[in-house]
Amino acid sequence: xxxxxxxxxxxxxxxxxxxxxxxxxxxxxxxxxxxxxxxxxxxxxxxxxxxxxxxxxxxxxxxxxxxxxxxxxxxxxxxxxxxxxxxxxxxxxxxxxxxxxxxxxxxxxxxxxxxxxxxxxxxxxxxxxxxxxxxxxxxxxxxxxxxxxxxxxxxxxxxxxxxxxxxxxxxxxxxxxxxxxxxxxxxxxxxxxxxxxxxxxxxxxxxxxxxxxxxxxxxxxxxxxxxxxxxxxxxxxxxxxxxxxxxxxxxxxxxxxxx
Numbered sequence: 001x002x003x004x005x006x007x008x009x010x011x012x013x014x015x016x017x018x019x020x021x022x023x024x025x026x027x028x029x030x031x032x033x034x035x036x037x038x039x040x041x042x043x044x045x046x047x048x049x050x051x052x053x054x055x056x057x058x059x060x061x062x063x064x065x066x067x068x069x070x071x072x073x074x075x076x077x078x079x080x081x082x083x084x085x086x087x088x089x090x091x092x093x094x095x096x097x098x099x100x101x102x103x104x105x106x107x108x109x110x111x112x113x114x115x116x117x118x119x120x121x122x123x124x125x126x127x128x129x130x131x132x133x134x135x136x137x138x139x140x141x142x143x144x145x146x147x148x149x150x151x152x153x154x155x156x157x158x159x160x161x162x163x164x165x166x167x168x169x170x171x172x173x174x175x176x177x178x179x180x181x182x183x184x185x186x187x188x189x190x191x192x193x194x195x196x197x198x199x200x201x202x203x204x205x206x207x208x209x210x211x212x213x214x215x216x217x218x219x220x221x222x223x224x225x226x227x228x229x230x231x232x233x234x235x236x237x238x239x240x241x242x243x244x245x246x247x248x249x250x251x252x253x254x255x256x257x258x259x
Contacts, residue, residue, distance in 0.1 A: 001055070003067065004048035005107055011041030012100050015092070023089050035083060040093065042080055045073045045103075056113035061129040062120055064250060065114070065229030068106035070129075071246075072099040074137035082141065088173045091167060093143035117234070124189040136242055139214070143239035146232040168235050169221040171194070176214045183211055187248035206245040213238050 016038040022030040049069065052060040060066040079095045082088045145168030152161050186207070187197040198204060217238060220226040 001048045001053045002107070002110065004044045005103065006049065008041045008045040008048065008206055009103050009107070010101065011044065012096055012103070015041065016100065018095050019096075023093070031089065034092075036087075037095070038076065038080055038083065042073070042076050043068075045076065049073060052113060056167075059126045059129070062074050062113075062115075062117070063111060065106050065109050065111050067129070067133065068102045068109070070152065071133050071136055072102040074133045075102070075140050078134075078137045078141050078171075088163070088167065089163075090148060091141060091144040094147055095140055096186075098140055098144075114172065120193075122189060122192050124192060125183050126203040128182055128185040128189050131178050131185060135175045135179035135182055136246060138171045138178065138241055139242050142171035142175060142235050143216060145169075145171060145237035149232045150229065150236065157198075165227060165232065168232065172214055172217050172221055172235065172238075173234045176211075176218045179211055179214065183207065203245070208250050210238075210242055211244050213241055 007017075013097075015034050018030045018034040018037065021027045022034055049060050052069075056062075060070055075095055076099045079092050079099075082091055145164045149161055149164040149168065152158070152164065154161055155228065187205075190199060190204075191197050217235060220231055220234070
């Protein structure tokens with residue numbers, strides 16, 4: 001698994017250095033090179049996950065090491081979708097570094113795989129984690145769009161700023177939908193594992209805070225049709241709520257998600 005991850009790390013790092021040569025300096029050849037790098041990195045990353053699945057016999061979601069690898073993969077995947085579906089080449093300057101940091105810490109804290117804890121031996125656990133990290137990746141994309149909106153010095157009606165806010169809004173919408181699915185599947189998993197749909201423990205409480213936070217953000221984007229700097233700041237803040245829920249709670253507090 002590790003050789004594929006190191007290859008991914010190197011390819012994403014090269015992408016990080018070549019993208020500005022295309023977006024900021026307009027050197028067209030680097031547009032194709034940076035795109036090829038992210039595709040090759042994603043392929044190597046996918047191969048690493050496949051190797052882990054074959055070696056452990058279960059989805060790579062049972063430890064901090066595995067979830068960091070999976071989170072970085074989902075983040076790059078949604079970035080690649082934006083690149084090829086919408087021909088957007090700016091957000092990767094934010095999302096790829098986030099994926100790089102996650103992958104670096106995964107490699108620093110690498111650990112061998114083993115059999116699943118008895119509480120995790122259900123497909124509902126895998127569904128729950130898959131939806132959760134797909135949502136986290138979309139919230140990372142929303143963070144990128146909102147941050148680029150704030151960093152742009154152009155006027156509020158500039159097409160580029162509107163594009164960044166649209167990316168943030170759509171990412172919040174789909175991220176909230178997937179996180180809602182994660183909450184539902186997590187409740188089913190909790191019932192199968194502990195005999196109750198809800199546990200009053202840190203991870204569950206902070207997951208609800210994330211859900212409630214992005215419910216408010218989605219309401220602001222699509223019901224109230226709010227725009228501008230304040231909403232972008234709130235979207236950036238949401239990313240740090242997600243980070244604390246994912247990493248802070250797991251590292252600082254004992255919960256049902258600690259195995």
